[in-house]
Amino acid sequence: xxxxxxxxxxxxxxxxxxxxxxxxxxxxxxxxxxxxxxxxxxxxxxxxxxxxxxxxxxxxxxxxxxxxxxxxxxxxxxxxxxxxxxxxxxxxxxxxxxxxxxxxxxxxxxxxxxxxxxxxxxxxxxxxxxxxxxxxxxxxxxxxxxxxxxxxxxxxxxxxxxxxxxxxxxxxxxxxxxxxxxxxxxxxxxxxxxxxxxxxxxxxxxxxxxxxxxxxxxxxxxxxxxxxxxxxxxxxxxxxxxxxxxxxxxxxxxxxxxxxxxxxxxxxxxxxxxxxxxxxxxxxxxxxxxxxxxxxxxxxxxxxxxxxxxxxxxxxxxxxxxxxxxxxxxxxxxxxxxxxxxxxxxxxxxxxxxxxxxxxxxxxxxxxxxxxxxxxxxxxxxxxxxxxxxxxxxxxxxxxxxxxxxxxxxxxxxxxxxxxxxxxxxxxxxxxxxxxxxxxxxxxxxxxxxxxxxxxxxxx
Ligand SMILES: O=C(O)C(=O)C[C@]1(C(=O)O)C=C[C@@H](O)C=C1
Numbered sequence: 001x002x003x004x005x006x007x008x009x010x011x012x013x014x015x016x017x018x019x020x021x022x023x024x025x026x027x028x029x030x031x032x033x034x035x036x037x038x039x040x041x042x043x044x045x046x047x048x049x050x051x052x053x054x055x056x057x058x059x060x061x062x063x064x065x066x067x068x069x070x071x072x073x074x075x076x077x078x079x080x081x082x083x084x085x086x087x088x089x090x091x092x093x094x095x096x097x098x099x100x101x102x103x104x105x106x107x108x109x110x111x112x113x114x115x116x117x118x119x120x121x122x123x124x125x126x127x128x129x130x131x132x133x134x135x136x137x138x139x140x141x142x143x144x145x146x147x148x149x150x151x152x153x154x155x156x157x158x159x160x161x162x163x164x165x166x167x168x169x170x171x172x173x174x175x176x177x178x179x180x181x182x183x184x185x186x187x188x189x190x191x192x193x194x195x196x197x198x199x200x201x202x203x204x205x206x207x208x209x210x211x212x213x214x215x216x217x218x219x220x221x222x223x224x225x226x227x228x229x230x231x232x233x234x235x236x237x238x239x240x241x242x243x244x245x246x247x248x249x250x251x252x253x254x255x256x257x258x259x260x261x262x263x264x265x266x267x268x269x270x271x272x273x274x275x276x277x278x279x280x281x282x283x284x285x286x287x288x289x290x291x292x293x294x295x296x297x298x299x300x301x302x303x304x305x306x307x308x309x310x311x312x313x314x315x316x317x318x319x320x321x322x323x324x325x326x327x328x329x330x331x332x333x334x335x336x337x338x339x340x341x342x343x344x345x346x347x348x349x350x351x352x353x354x355x356x357x358x359x360x361x362x363x364x365x366x367x368x369x370x371x372x373x374x375x376x377x378x379x380x381x382x383x384x385x386x387x388x389x390x391x392x393x394x395x396x397x398x399x400x401x402x403x404x405x406x407x408x409x410x411x412x413x414x415x416x417x418x419x420x421x422x423x424x425x426x427x428x429x430x431x432x433x434x435x436x437x438x439x440x441x442x443x444x445x446x447x448x449x450x451x452x453x454x455x456x457x458x459x460x
Contacts, residue, residue, distance in 0.1 A: 082219055166191045170201040170210035176246055176295030182340040183214040186243040196292060198227055202235040202389030205343060213343040214243065220337045222270040224389050228341075229417055231363070239359050239447025241342035244454075249331045250273055251282075252298050252323040253310045259326055262286055265299045267312035270338075275312055278330040298323055349425075350448040353399070354424030357386060359446040364439060365391055365417050371416065377435040378420055381428040387419040415442075426449035
C-alpha cells in the first residue's frame with residue numbers, strides 16, 4: 001500500500017525568524033499530516049482515500065470539513081464524493097496521544113473520504129450520501145448532513161476535560177522547556193504534549209488531540225512573541241486564562257566542558273535576548289544561534305556531543321539531558337517573567353467576583369490617527385489597559401493617502417491588540433466595547449479570563 005503525506009497548509013506568511021537548527025525529535029508532534037492511500041478494493045472500480053485537512057473542531061461526535069484536498073489519477077470521471085466519518089472520536093479512551101508519528105496520524109485520522117467512480121455511485125449511494133464535487137473536484141466545503149454539529153451543552157463549556165480525568169495540554173518545545181513548566185503551573189497534573197511549533201499547538205486543540213494549549217505571548221525583557229499574536233487571529237481558539245512564569249536561565253554544557261572551550265551558544269531567540277548582557281559580562285562574545293526552544297538546545301548539545309557549544313535553558317533541562325550548569329541565573333534581570341495564555345476551544349463564562357482581564361483585537365478604518373478615540377472608550381469608564389500591541393494588518397497592509405499637489409503617502413495599517421483590566425461580565429466593559437465597535441471596522445474578543453494573581457518572587 002502506498003502512503004503519501006500531505007502537509008497541513010503550513011504558514012507561508014510566517015514572519016518569525018526561523019531558527020537555524022531543525023532539531024530532530026521523534027517525540028514531538030511535528031506536523032499535521034494524514035495518510036493518503038488507495039483503498040485495496042479488488043474490483044475494477046478503484047476507490048481512493050483522500051487526505052483531510054483542517055478537520056474543524058466541534059464535539060467529537062460531530063465533525064465538519066473545512067477543506068478537503070486530494071490528488072487523484074484514475075478514475076478520471078469523478079462526480080461524487082462520499083464522506084465517511086469513522087466511529088472513533090478524535091479523543092482516545094487511552095488518554096493521551098502516543099509518542100510515535102503513527103500514533104499521531106491515527107489520532108488525526110478521524111475521517112476518511114472515499115471517492116468512487118460514477119458507475120459505482122449510481123449502484124450504491126443514497127441521495128443523502130452524495131455531495132457534488134466543486135471546482136473540478138479539487139476542493140469543497142462540506143458538512144455531511146448526518147454529521148451536523150450538535151448544540152453545545154453546559155458540560156462543553158466546563159473547564160474540566162471532556163474525556164478521562166487528565167487534561168491534555170499542548171505546548172511548544174520539548175520536555176524541560178519553560179512552556180512545559182507553564183503548562184504545569186496552569187494545569188497541575190496535566191498531561192503535557194510537546195509540539196514543535198506554536199501553530200501545531202493551536203491545531204492540536206482544534207483537532208481534539210489536546211484540550212488546552214499554553215503559549216507564551218510576552219516576556220518582561222524580550223517583549224512580545226509576535227507569532228502567537230498573529231496565530232490568535234488566524235485560529236478560532238479562546239483565551240481562558242493566563243499564567244506568569246519566572247524564567248531563570250542557566251548556561252549548560254557537556255560535563256567537563258569549561259567556558260574557555262566554548263565558541264557557540266544556542267537557545268530560543270527570546271532566551272538569547274534575555275541573557276545578552278550577561279553573556280557579554282561572562283566574556284562569552286561568541287556566536288549566538290537560535291533554535292526552536294531552550295530545552296531543545298540542551299538536547300541538541302547532548303545528542304551531538306558538542307564540546308564547543310553551550311545551551312541556555314532551565315536547570316530541569318540540564319537534568320533531563322545530562323548537562324552541567326556552567327552559570328546559573330544568567331538572565332539580564334532577576335525579575336525575568338514570561339506571560340503565557342491558556343487556550344481552549346470554548347470560552348469560559350466571565351465573572352465579576354474575582355479579577356478578570358479581557359483581550360481584544362481591532363482594526364480602524366482610519367488607522368492609527370484615531371486610535372486615541374477608540375482607547376478613550378476605556379479611559380472614560382476608568383478601565384485600565386494592561387497591554388497594547390500593534391501588528392501589520394495583513395489583509396490590508398497599506399493605505400494610500402493622496403494630495404494631488406504633494407503626491408501619495410503610504411500609511412501602514414495595523415491590527416491593535418489590547419488587554420484591559422475588566423471582565424466581559426462587567427457592564428463598563430460591555431459599554432466600552434459597544435462604543436469601540438462603532439469606531440472600528442473589525443473587532444474580536446479573544447477572551448475574558450481570570451488574571452494570574454499568584455504570589456511571585458524572582459528567585460522562584
Ligand atoms: O524555549 C522555551 O523553553 C520556551 O518555553 C519558549 C520561551 C518563549 O517563547 O519565550 C518561553 C519562555 C522564555 O521566555 C523563553 C522561551
